[in-house]
Amino acid sequence: MTIKQDYKVIAQGKREQRDSLIPSEWRVKTPSDSQNVLQSGLLSEKELKITSDHDAVDILERIKTRQYSAEEVTRAFCKRAAIAQQLTNCLTEIFFDEAIERSKKLDEELAGNPDQHLRPLHGLPISIKDSFRVPGVDSTTGLVCWANEPDTEFSSLPKLLLDLGAVLYCKTNVPQTMMTADSDNNVFGRTLNPNNLSLTAGGSSGGEGALIALRGSILGVGTDIAGSIRIPSICCVRRNLAESARKLEAAGIEVIPISLPDVGEAVETIMRMFSLDGCKFIQNLIASGGEPEVPSVRNINLAGIPAASLEDFFKLNAARSRI
Structure with a gap:
């Protein structure tokens, strides 16, 4: 590959391109504290409810029964993802406009045939790790050499999600090389821990971890070979892991603690x-x-x-x- 520019120039261009895709009315004035930002009025009461009070299964049921439209849900999560980005630097590629257009078409499909059998993920916004390919945007995986080389084909998994009715709206940050537990690279910089901005969000699926912890995504897709989902989960949503284990046990499911010997x-x-x-x-x-x-x-x-x-x-x- 031939590099035509200094890596710092390429990185600055990528960041400016990404940041320009956040609408001005979604801009955070002082991105320092997540709770203050979420209560600042950027999110309407209904958007706060959509993004805070439901899991993915509940969201799907409410779209199916028309309590929420797919557009309302998508717009709410796009806006909250934009806030999460400004707080933690968790996003790489943004395609909010395309996501909202897709959600409108899904609503039109449902309105035109209200008795149709909906696809399993109809209208559900799903975030994906930067390593998955989506046509029209980069998959840098934290490497400058792959910046500004938009993909032309889908990876299998995002294509499957779309076929099932999902709405894709953003990609999330990873470490340079995807081989470390700190989602930091020269293209987009470091993703910060949403609970403590002086700490890392982990890696390699650290952007997903931070985004989900701030409820900028109700369901995100990462990858894990050596802890790449588990590490961000511990860094960003540890209390939730403990609560999940308790609920599983209460439901009669055996939960086995793991103790590594070395x-x-x-x-x-x-x-x-x-x-x-x-x-x-x-x-x-x-x-x-x-x-x-x-x-x-x-x-x-x-x-x-x-x-x-x-x-x-x-x-x-x-x-x-x-x-």
Whole structure:
């Protein structure tokens, strides 16, 4: 890939493009405290109720019974996502306008045939991690070399969600390389913890974690190989995890606490499995963007991870099975 501009110029352009897609009337004057912002009047009473008082199943039922329109729901979550972005820097790509247009068409479909059998996710806004492809927007995965290269095809999962009637409206931030637990990169910067803006939101699905914690999304899609959903969940919604476990137990479902025997071995094993080629592929991508490693990537020392031999690979598989 040929880089025509300095990485800082590319990053500034991407951020300005994203920020320009937040309507002026949705702008936060002093983005410092989430509770004060949410009570500042940016969200109407009905929008607060839509985004605060329901889970995804309840939202779908209320759209089906016409208590809420898909447009009302989509607009409310787009607005709350815009607020969450200004507080925590959780979004990468914004397509609110397209989402609202889709929701209007879904409402028209229902009005034209009120007795139709609705698709399972009819009108439900769903946020997705930056790594999923959506035509017309980038999937940088935190790498400068993939900025300003909009996708032309869908990844399988977002296409499936659309086929089921969902409304996609934004993509969420990840770490440079998606290999660390801090959603920080040179393109969009760091996603902050919604409960404490001096802390990280975790990673690699950290943008999703922050967005959902602030109810800018009722349902978001991340990915997880080595904790990429679990880590942001602990960082952003730990109390909710405990409450979920209690409710599951109360419903008669067995909940098994996990105690890892050796976290250090587990981390070392997964990092070696991430890096079977000695991280040459990912280092080449970083170099092709003319960008430096961000602190979390630098700290794992990609260049110092050796390539694995076939014998090493067998040993790593054995260690993973044992863990």
